[in-house]
Amino acid sequence: MKDIYAELGVAKDASQADIKKAYRRKARELHPDTGGGDEEAFKRLGAAYEVLSDPQKRALYDQGIDPRSQGGAGHASGFGFEDIFESFFGGAQRSGPVSRRQRGSDTLVHLDITLAEATFGAPREVTIDRADTCDTCEGSCCSPGTEPRTCDNCGGAGVIQRVARSLLGQVMSTTPCPSCSGFGTIIESPCSECAGQGRTRARHSLDVDVPAGVETGTRIRLPGSGDAGTGGGPRGDLYVEVRQKAHESFERRGDDIHCTVQIPMTAAALGTVVTIDTLDGEREVDVRPGTQSGQTVKLKNLGVGHLQRSGRGDLYVHMDVETPTSLTEEQEDMIRALAGARGEDLREARLAPVNAGLLARLKDAFVGR
Numbered sequence: 001m002k003d004i005y006a007e008l009g010v011a012k013d014a015s016q017a018d019i020k021k022a023y024r025r026k027a028r029e030l031h032p033d034t035g036g037g038d039e040e041a042f043k044r045l046g047a048a049y050e051v052l053s054d055p056q057k058r059a060l061y062d063q064g065i066d067p068r069s070q071g072g073a074g075h076a077s078g079f080g081f082e083d084i085f086e087s088f089f090g091g092a093q094r095s096g097p098v099s100r101r102q103r104g105s106d107t108l109v110h111l112d113i114t115l116a117e118a119t120f121g122a123p124r125e126v127t128i129d130r131a132d133t134c135d136t137c138e139g140s141c142c143s144p145g146t147e148p149r150t151c152d153n154c155g156g157a158g159v160i161q162r163v164a165r166s167l168l169g170q171v172m173s174t175t176p177c178p179s180c181s182g183f184g185t186i187i188e189s190p191c192s193e194c195a196g197q198g199r200t201r202a203r204h205s206l207d208v209d210v211p212a213g214v215e216t217g218t219r220i221r222l223p224g225s226g227d228a229g230t231g232g233g234p235r236g237d238l239y240v241e242v243r244q245k246a247h248e249s250f251e252r253r254g255d256d257i258h259c260t261v262q263i264p265m266t267a268a269a270l271g272t273v274v275t276i277d278t279l280d281g282e283r284e285v286d287v288r289p290g291t292q293s294g295q296t297v298k299l300k301n302l303g304v305g306h307l308q309r310s311g312r313g314d315l316y317v318h319m320d321v322e323t324p325t326s327l328t329e330e331q332e333d334m335i336r337a338l339a340g341a342r343g344e345d346l347r348e349a350r351l352a353p354v355n356a357g358l359l360a361r362l363k364d365a366f367v368g369r
């Protein structure tokens with residue numbers, strides 16, 4: 001919204017009385033009867049006054065929030081600016097009765113999936129309670145063989161005219177007819193099956209294709225599978241919100257999967273090939289001689305399938321080198337002998353550079369995608 005204080009020609013700290021006075025003066029200038037008749041300017045003035053005359057809306061505006069975007073900005077009762085505007089310029093008249101036939105609401109259901117299902121995609125079934133068009137009345141809301149009759153109060157228009165006083169004198173306004181709630185017709189014998197609602201609720205199982213790459217929070221849209229509308233109106237959409245359960249061994253980061261294998265110190269030193277059970281079945285992992293704890297081996301294309309594009313993430317296997325424990329005396333002697341042969345002092349330790357030690361490897365593993 002523009003500067004609505006300038007629109008009314010008042011200061012930002014103007015009192016309610018000043019605002020009202022300024023509005024009356026300007027409205028008279030712009031009023032069609034006094035030769036003004038500038039529709040656009042009058043409309044802007046009215047919009048500005050509507051906000052500034054309401055302390056709540058004014059406070060929102062002062063915080064930089066458009067009060068008209070807040071729910072229920074229109075006047076629930078009494079005269080809104082639009083009513084006044086319409087009475088002067090014959091703007092958009094509320095046309096005719098409201099239709100009973102409305103689109104149904106969108107519905108949301110949650111679905112728990114496994115990491116494997118997220119990786120490859122999977123056909124699943126969801127169970128939902130949703131509104132269906134009533135079979136008995138086929139959405140007409142009337143008991144079979146009967147029809148709605150025209151409302152006497154409004155003659156079928158759905159609205160009634162009323163006259164009221166406003167700041168600018170008498171104005172005409174239309175409001176929804178209270179007898180028929182604006183529908184223009186009255187249902188005298190409502191369908192007993194749906195209590196005149198035109199729809200009933202029932203439990204359904206629906207097939208849903210979970211595509212590869214979905215993650216917790218992803219919503220799959222099934223158009224036209226939500227609630228049936230009122231009065232036989234079309235269905236809304238169904239949204240299936242995915243929740244991916246945690247896996248015991250595999251951790252998902254984006255479309256990559258990470259896991260840890262524990263290998264004995266001797267195997268890490270000598271090198272070996274280990275077999276791990278991936279989501280794609282068994283795969284061999286090459287453990288290079290001299291492997292350090294925290295090093296990773298990347299198995300390409302064994303990660304989660306990308307959503308809505310081809311290809312997959314990768315599987316990162318983190319090496320966790322196990323230092324042997326519970327050594328027998330004989331084994332201790334062998335390791336001492338090994339240390340001696342390698343010229344390693346058992347009290348020897350070096351500080352590793354920050355960019356080369358375990359910390360650096362852990363950091364790479366987390367950043368690696």
Ligand SMILES: [Zn+2]
Pocket residue numbers: 134135136137138139141142191192193194195196197198199
């Ligand atoms: Zn019915």
Ligand SMILES: [Zn+2]
Pocket residue numbers: 151152153154155156157158159177178179180181182183184185
């Ligand atoms: Zn009516």
